[in-house]
Amino acid sequence: MKIHKEGHRILISFALLLTIINLIVWKFWAIVFILTTAVSVVLFLLVLQFFRNPRREIMIADDNIIYAPADGKVVVIEEAHEGEYFEDKRLQVSIFMSPTNVHVNRNPISGTINYFRYHPGKYLVAWHPKSSTENERTTVVIGNGEGEVLLRQIAGAVAKRIVNYINEGDIVKQGADFGFIKFGSRVDLFLPLGTKIEVKMGQKVKGNKTVIARL
Numbered sequence: 001m002k003i004h005k006e007g008h009r010i011l012i013s014f015a016l017l018l019t020i021i022n023l024i025v026w027k028f029w030a031i032v033f034i035l036t037t038a039v040s041v042v043l044f045l046l047v048l049q050f051f052r053n054p055r056r057e058i059m060i061a062d063d064n065i066i067y068a069p070a071d072g073k074v075v076v077i078e079e080a081h082e083g084e085y086f087e088d089k090r091l092q093v094s095i096f097m098s099p100t101n102v103h104v105n106r107n108p109i110s111g112t113i114n115y116f117r118y119h120p121g122k123y124l125v126a127w128h129p130k131s132s133t134e135n136e137r138t139t140v141v142i143g144n145g146e147g148e149v150l151l152r153q154i155a156g157a158v159a160k161r162i163v164n165y166i167n168e169g170d171i172v173k174q175g176a177d178f179g180f181i182k183f184g185s186r187v188d189l190f191l192p193l194g195t196k197i198e199v200k201m202g203q204k205v206k207g208n209k210t211v212i213a214r215l
Contacts, residue, residue: 066191077200090191107176119136
């Protein structure tokens with residue numbers, strides 16, 4: 001299993017901390033050493049699975065296809081006003097990422113980064129209606145010459161850091177990693193009106209595998 005680079009330092013630090021704790025327990029409370037070791041292994045595996053980065057190749061490279069940018073569950077499908085960039089109505093599809101999901105974020109189409117902004121903010125639960133506008137978040141717009149897709153990474157009540165690897169003007173490839181959100185979060189997609197949505201409310205999706213919509 002490949003581990004995402006965002007987890008390397010955290011996992012090493014956590015492993016050292018657990019080792020020190022267990023050495024202290026073994027020296028002073030040997031009677032509970034087996035129990036604390038077992039708990040430590042479980043805790044480490046829980047954190048380890050959060051940073052897993054499975055290899056995901058897109059099935060067909062086609063910029064008319066919008067692939068899921070993240071793993072998770074579809075929690076919003078609606079027509080909504082997007083006021084930061086487009087300033088008009090768009091089709092919004094939101095994916096909630098629980099702590100057990102893969103948290104790598106991937107480009108849903110190829111194209112040029114026409115817009116990128118980071119916004120500090122609150123840490124409301126990711127499914128809160130106001131989290132899209134009040135939480136810490138980043139907004140990314142990818143244009144392919146035919147249209148533009150807006151993605152918004154939103155930190156949740158547990159997520160405390162959004163990581164992004166792109167800048168305005170970058171040319172990105174469909175399916176490549178563009179960011180990571182640590183410990184529970186949400187990704188919003190804003191698509192042109194008339195886009196054919198291919199998912200349903202409550203559906204579980206996988207980044208680079210599930211087709212969210214067709215332009």
